[in-house]
Amino acid sequence: MPWSRRHLLTIEELSLDEINQIHATAAAFKAVLGRRVKRVPALRGKTIVNLFLEPSTRTRISFEMAAKLLSAEVISFDAAASSTTKGETLRDTAQNIQALNADMIVLRHAASGSPLYLSRVLDIPVVNAGDGAHEHPTQGLLDTFTMKEHLGSLRGRKVVILGDILFSRVARSNIHALTKLGADVTLVGPSTLVPDWFTELGVRVSHNLKSALADAEVVMLLRIQHERQGASHFPSLGEYTSMFGLNKTRASWLNPKAIIMHPGPINRGVEIDSELADGDRSVILEQVTNGIAVRMAALYLCAGGQPENVAPVE
């Protein structure tokens, strides 16, 4: 099947085949990243606007890097600098950007569903760089890409996602990607942050860290998002760490070859021991590097490229 999607809004709507196509395209671009001259001409002459209406460092830089390596022009702006602080609506802001001849918009927004909304308003492709607590598709794609690099096929592989699931778009995108790829997914965390409703998405929910981590091949930690929670979801960061923080003892329950992942930014000493974050099993920085390749693939495909046309790897 040729790639036909113009927008990348959610992983939920992607087929398994589409996920694999993005991964294959990302693998080809990753090979380019290893070359002396990293830039490819795929999007020469195109202008991509990064519309980031919620603070982000890593994702924005990653998208900028990806666009530049594809030879696109990039304009990034964030909420503080934009007209949205003057009361302009998202529709008006985006239509202005389109009228300025942008070829694609990468949107980060605090409101769930806003990329879908924008895709209906605009004629140009929209790539979701994270919407509220809904999805962060390129993150889910880069996480599963990284897992595949270490484990091969993810079918039947035991993956634990640990932390603040309720408010996490990263968790939702990973849940959809992993279940489509056939992984065996368990969500772990305090009952207030991991409600049973998630089981309807085809995953297990547990509040018992030891049994969940036993023999897991991947553990993905999520940041505790103080800014999204009311005061009442758990007693304190200290109690969270004592109950659910990943430390050396708990890491020893994992499969000996297990990898430790985190989408960042990390709260060292809260959800993960500082040493573990820097240790052998941590692939946290690989995730960041893979993010560029996956975002190159997402931008390239949504701009109309086809996976088989990516320059063959020498």
Next chain:
Amino acid sequence: MPSLWIQNARVIDPASKRDAVGDLFVRDGVLVASLSAADKKRARKIDASGLVACPGLVDIHVHFREPGQTHKETIATGSRAAAAGGFTTVVCMPNTSPVADNAGTIQYIKDAIRRDAVVKVLPTGCITVGMKGQALAPIGSLARAGVVAITDDGDCVQSNDLMRRAVEYAKMFDLCVMDHCQDHSMTQGAVMNEGVVSTRLGLRGWPNAAEDLIVARNVILSEYTGAHIHLQHISSKFSVDVIRRAKQRGARITAEATPHHIALTDEALSTYDTNFKMNPPLRTEVDRLALIDGLRDGTLDIIATDHAPHTDYEKDREFDYAPNGILGLETSLPITLEILVRQNKFKLPRVIDLMTRRPAELLKLPAGTLKEGAAADICLFDPTEKWRYDAKAGHSKSANSPWHGQTLTGRVRTTIVDGRVVYQNGKINER
């Protein structure tokens, strides 16, 4: 005013247990048993063959946005939407700008009604000053100014003590207190029902428990004080159960259900369409069916629309930021007929009862019947006509309806207020 002779209608009047094909006669704005031969000759004749003639519909929960939010709706446009939907009496909520918490504002609204309304529009006043939930509004002055109920609609009084004093005080004036049941501490930032769908969509959930708590609170306060409390737009199964048991004990509790809560569930939000965003939110299929059961056994007393107009540009934005509320008046009858009569086999007179006599009796309004001597407020509708609803071409100033563009079955043909035809075949009959 010419006399009216409505011929060959299926006349349904629950108050007089009438359901038979026949004629209706109107003289001087009042229903009469018959007309003299001379009057019959002069009377305006309306052939109602194949139509149902019922009392003009009554909706005790609408928002006409005047004063202050007249870009959304006015008493003029809202009352025309009511007429187009077959409604002849509507009760408008006090959450205007400024809010209707004093006799002066009520007088302003009544002046606008006298000047602009084409159906009977009745005002409500606030329970608390500024609708802020902190101090009682001048409820006695509001009663004297002519409000038919008090409510802080949308801003449920959170203090149990203040609510207790409000219902106790309002009871002195025989004034119903209507409450939008929502514990705010549990719904901070909430935009839809809390459950599987909100979890999937990443939207902040509004748990039904937040409604159930206040429903139970109101039942307790009603039984403790003996005051009448009306529970607005019930949305949860648990609340229906609480109300059912309260009524078995004889509590002075009444409750309403909206057409959208009996027709739709939170599954409709999967595309983040803000025309499905309202408060209380659409809930699950289990809740929806419980509301229908509640209407069937009388636990829920009436249908009310919560007609809540918002402009396109207000609704056309990110789901989190769009205002709550949808239109209701022009679709209430066809949707209710679809859900209750066609899908759930309610008898037609029973459904008309839920939309006429019962809401009128609930607030002791002189409406909702076709008995002789009653005001000639009449709705003629074709229960089988299929039509495409175009919200933008409707009579409301706004178009925020989840049924826009859909084909509905059952259409109001004629609306008569005090013997005057105010709406017929798609057109308002301006004075």
